Amino acid sequence: MKEKRVFIFNPGPAALPIPVLEEVREEMLSFRGTGMSILEISHRSKEFEEVLNTAVLRIKRLLNLNDDFEVVFIQGGASLQFAMVPMNCAQPGKPIAYVDTGYWSTKAIQEAQRIVDDVCIVASSKDRNYTYIPKEIPIDDNFSYLHITSNNTIKGTQWWKFPKTGNIPLVADMSSDIFSRVFDPRPFGIIYAGAQKNAGPAGVTIVIIRKDMLERIPKNLPTMLNYTTFVEKNSLYNTPPCFAIYVVEKVARWLEENIGGVAAMEEINRKKANLLYGYIDSQDFYRNPVQPEDRSWMNVVFNLPSPELEKLFVEEATREGLVGLKGHRSVGGCRASLYNGVPLEAVEVLVDFMKEFARRNG
Missing domain, CATH: 3.40.640.10 (Type I PLP-dependent aspartate aminotransferase-like (Major domain))
Known part of the structure; x- marks a missing residue:
């Protein structure tokens, strides 16, 4: 039975590229014919x-x-x-x-x-x-x-x-x-x-x-x-x-x-970050506290109107297959880590979930 993959926003250990995981699986019992x-x-x-x-x-x-x-x-x-x-x-x-x-x-x-x-x-x-x-x-x-x-x-x-x-x-x-x-x-x-x-x-x-x-x-x-x-x-x-x-x-x-190298990866990361920050900036249910010119493309932190809603957000997101969105224990809130192994599709699904959650709880 094939297990369904979730979208991983863990801050580390974090998402690895699927082709890498597939290669590791293929070589696990016999590495290069050894x-x-x-x-x-x-x-x-x-x-x-x-x-x-x-x-x-x-x-x-x-x-x-x-x-x-x-x-x-x-x-x-x-x-x-x-x-x-x-x-x-x-x-x-x-x-x-x-x-x-x-x-x-x-x-x-x-x-x-x-x-x-x-x-x-x-x-x-x-x-x-x-x-x-x-x-x-x-x-x-x-x-x-x-x-x-x-x-x-x-x-x-x-x-x-x-x-x-x-x-x-x-x-x-x-x-x-x-x-x-x-x-x-x-x-x-x-x-x-x-x-x-x-x-x-x-x-x-x-x-x-x-x-x-x-x-x-x-x-x-x-x-x-x-x-x-x-x-x-x-x-x-x-x-x-x-x-x-x-x-x-x-x-x-x-x-x-x-x-295609780091320059190509940079463009993908730009798209992922712009998509998520663009949505966060377009409304007032979610808030990012970072000065805009210093925002990280790798770790997008955000808060909801209350800690109770943040807890509910993380729980519902996890049930929907969006994992790792809880903020660090020292600061609370929420965090989406968009490392290289996180595909653009994952961010698209996250933004859709955020819109629906805000509609129901805003």
């Missing part, structure tokens, strides 16, 4: 190393990364990178700088403060409950780096113009919008992204390191907290999260070959 599942083959085998190397090459092509950049796969999620970045990239006598735009950037700051004495919060949108992206970012030539969170999953904001930092490396947590739009990678010293939102399943973090950043890594770091370990050993110093990397490679191939 007679073994990808879950069973050795990470030292030529078959898996080919998967890993192909994933790296596809990521480089998708993001237009030249030979100045290394791509590695690390466990521990973006939360581990909150610590690894300052451990590896802070320079003696030079402050590390952060922009605070909400929940995850705040956590990154708190972790950095455990490791480095001089942490500067150079800008924040806390004064308006993180409903906008700061526009004036003071840059000091003495900073080790400037850290931002490119998309804010909980508050629904996104950086559309990255800060100009001159010779100061930009560091970004791109967990929730990597591969969603075209950007220039050259100013970035480090880009990291937990795969479970826009690049694959939970369990692996993509870390992109500009090679000059490797020169500043202290020699006394523990082996598994040192970026050099992963670069020199091609992410194979120890057993990596093989299945997660395998799915990341398939998602990257889907983006390249089925969609």
